[in-house]
Amino acid sequence: MLWNQPTLMLRLLTLLVVSEAAHFGFFVTALPLRADTLGLNAALIGTLMGGHYLADALSKGPMGYLAGRYGAGWLLLLASVSGLMVMLLAQGSLLGGGAPPYLALLGLAGLWGVMYGSLWPIVMGYSQTLARPERLSRALALTSLAVVPGLALGVGVLGPLMQRSEDLGINVLLGLQGSATLLALSVVGLRGTPQPPQTRASLSELLRQWRGVGLLLPAALAQTLAPGLLVTLLFPLLELLGLSMLELAFPALGLLIGLGLTLWLAGRMADRTCPRRALLPGLLLLALSYGVLALPHPETRLWAALPLLGVGYGAFLTGWNGLVGQVLPQGQRMTGWGTIMTVEALGYAIGPILGGLMWTAYGHTGVFATGAAVFVITLAYYLLTAPSQATQPRHKAPSL
Structure with a gap:
């Protein structure tokens, strides 16, 4: 469990x-x-x-x-x-x-x-x-x-x-x-997050606690912007590929299998070692899958690109959530999740606008190349600035 x-x-x-x-x-x-x-x-x-x-x-x-x-x-x-x-x-x-x-x-x-x-x-x-x-x-x-x-x-x-x-x-x-x-x-009786013993922190302590969250915000924006590029382009892409939704089902099954298997296996690695060991390869695989789809005639590579995309997202999701879980201040987790999710929502809002512009100017190549570039930039950002693994103290679970 x-x-x-x-x-x-x-x-x-x-x-x-x-x-x-x-x-x-x-x-x-x-x-x-x-x-x-x-x-x-x-x-x-x-x-x-x-x-x-x-x-x-x-x-x-x-x-x-x-x-x-x-x-x-x-x-x-x-x-x-x-x-x-x-x-x-x-x-x-x-x-x-x-x-x-x-x-x-x-x-x-x-x-x-x-x-x-x-x-x-x-x-x-x-x-x-x-x-x-x-x-x-x-x-x-x-x-x-x-x-x-x-x-x-x-x-x-x-x-x-x-x-x-x-x-x-x-x-x-x-x-x-x-x-x-x-x-x-x-669940109406649920209380807030249990507070740590020191309820009054100094300004320097608050800044230290939230510094890791602040470092995650640019990456949170970028990594939702990339999938957001495709939000309004599903049916134009299917028309370009000459596929129906039913014909897409078989390659999509490879994506789901790759996502499910990697979600568990990469999650075990992230929990036992460090979330970044799942996050960084996940971003690299996402960049590669978008890069493969940016090439001419992407319909000939769906069988390879979609499973690769699923593996990349499985590794990325476990690594990202594990990293956020370690960085958030113990007594302010709901505030931290809300802040990060607000920035993620902005990425999903900007993505369709940029995706539409790239599609109009450069077709599918522009859209997927932009997504690959965003993932590469995000990977570089994590390598240079993202906080490393931090060990959270065990805490008592809340009850109703």
Whole structure:
């Protein structure tokens, strides 16, 4: 078992997956598919989504601080309730009750974004606090992948379901968000991160504690910018390659196998030795895979590039999460996770803009060459400036 108190951690992970499923289901599936019924055009939907995601990204640091300082459970409940309010407001319109007041929907979506900003810092903070010290990298890497089943359920399952039966799809969406609210109620008593014995630190001590976090921020921006280059280019790339989604499935299976195997094997190495021993080779493999795809006729090399990409991401994820877990100040982990995730969100925001420019100017070669360059620069940055392994003291796991 990766964590102490596995039942508590299972509830938090389930809450995270269900919340992400409802989150993606509403913004990526329900809104675009039912835009006409809601009386919204593409510009209004874009504003709604952009405002929500901006509020989510910018609030992660402050909400992490509030969760660590004053308690996490009530913030998780507020995040779930605010999402339920947005969906209930839109429900009448989605079921034919007329267009909702747009400003009210926009305001509630912004409130949901602020509250939702607490979810990832809290779950990552508790995953770190509850993780067995000898399995920290693997526990954090697995937690960070919880978004994948949420995305698959909210888009891959709910999308076709809503296309077949709108009423059933909407009810399933409300059921997901209602389930998230019930799960949040089950952990409403969660407190903040246990504080170290010396609760009042000097300014120099605070600067020392946060110096390692500060050194990670430029790399956090760069390493999310690179995959962000491809966010809006999936279907143009498939058209260029002459492939359908079904035809991509077999090479993608190699990516998933490489990711799964490396996630565990590299995680064992990162936990037993040093996270950088997984992180640095992972970045090198990511740069190589992007470089291979930047060459002409990338469709002839997918069989090699995608498994290589999976191996690279598996090593990178375990190394990165293990390194962050070692660097964050013990009593301020949720604040630290929130701060790093805010910077990561900025990387995902900049990536599609840069990717679109490179695609327009240089095609797929420009996009993948830019990604490879970003990974190489990030690798060089870690070699020159990233903090080395630091041993965290064992701590008592929190309880309800």
